Amino acid sequence: GAVVSQHPSWVICKSGTSVKIECRSLDFQATTMFWYRQFPKQSLMLMATSNEGSKATYEQGVEKDKFLINHASLTLSTLTVTSAHPEDSSFYICSARRGSSYNEQFFGPGTRLTVL
Amino acid sequence: SQKIEQNSEALNIQEGKTATLTCNYTNYSPAYLQWYRQDPGRGPVFLLLIRENEKEKRKERLKVTFDTTLKQSLFHITASQPADSATYLCATRGGADGLTFGKGTHLIIQP
Numbered sequence: 001g002a003v004v005s006q007h008p009s010w011v012i013c014k015s016g017t018s019v020k021i022e023c024r025s026l027d028f029q030a031t032t033m034f035w036y037r038q039f040p041k042q043s044l045m046l047m048a049t050s051n052e053g054s055k056a057t058y059e060q061g062v063e064k065d066k067f068l069i070n071h072a073s074l075t076l077s078t079l080t081v082t083s084a085h086p087e088d089s090s091f092y093i094c095s096a097r098r099g100s101s102y103n104e105q106f107f108g109p110g111t112r113l114t115v116l
Numbered sequence: 117s118q119k120i121e122q123n124s125e126a127l128n129i130q131e132g133k134t135a136t137l138t139c140n141y142t143n144y145s146p147a148y149l150q151w152y153r154q155d156p157g158r159g160p161v162f163l164l165l166i167r168e169n170e171k172e173k174r175k176e177r178l179k180v181t182f183d184t185t186l187k188q189s190l191f192h193i194t195a196s197q198p199a200d201s202a203t204y205l206c207a208t209r210g211g212a213d214g215l216t217f218g219k220g221t222h223l224i225i226q227p
Binding site: 004006032034036041042043044045046049059091093095097105106107108109110112 | 120124152157158159160161162205207210213214215216217218219220
């Protein structure tokens with residue numbers, strides 16, 4: 001159990017457009033989901049924490065108006081990159097926390113975003 | 117804030133030998149450290165968690181140690197196989213319950 005999926009697995013878009021990435025916990029309910037970004041040969045960087053039914057908490061330096069997060073249900077969180085630019089090209093990975101234990105986080109397979 | 121340091125240089129190990137990867141933290145002693153495996157173009161896969169009060173944790177061919185004096189965790193893979201080739205990430209609790217990761221060590225097991 002504890003499978004997290006992401007959709008799409010990759011996306012190419014033009015500069016200035018918006019892209020939505022979905023993160024789903026398939027076999028458990030996740031009150032908390034996390035969004036990370038990973039540039040080539042770099043570590044995963046936490047962008048924001050998404051709590052079901054409330055506003056997301058963003059890490060310092062992450063623009064909340066650019067990276068819109070919606071956690072509308074216990075199994076789905078979405079990240080929308082608005083007015084994407086080439087520098088937003090990256091590997092976006094979500095994770096979902098099962099239960100109240102902060103230890104148990106399960107990661108999705110990631111979404112490769114390329115902005116032309 | 118906590119900083120996790122890993123040797124991001126590639127580590128080449130002969131098949132059958134033990135691979136040892138290092139993770140150092142710079143500030144306060146974290147309550148736990150986690151180790152993940154990441155394959156190219158994929159999300160991290162959880163391997164092991166070791167708590168501050170645990171010296172050692174094992175799972176099949178994997179062993180993790182936690183030394184609060186050295187501010188270090190070691191990750192060992194015994195009887196290494198080419199299929200063990202991947203990037204291994206060390207992480208601990210970061211902001212708002214998310215994780216802070218190191219850059220990872222790229223392990224290559226040569227047949």
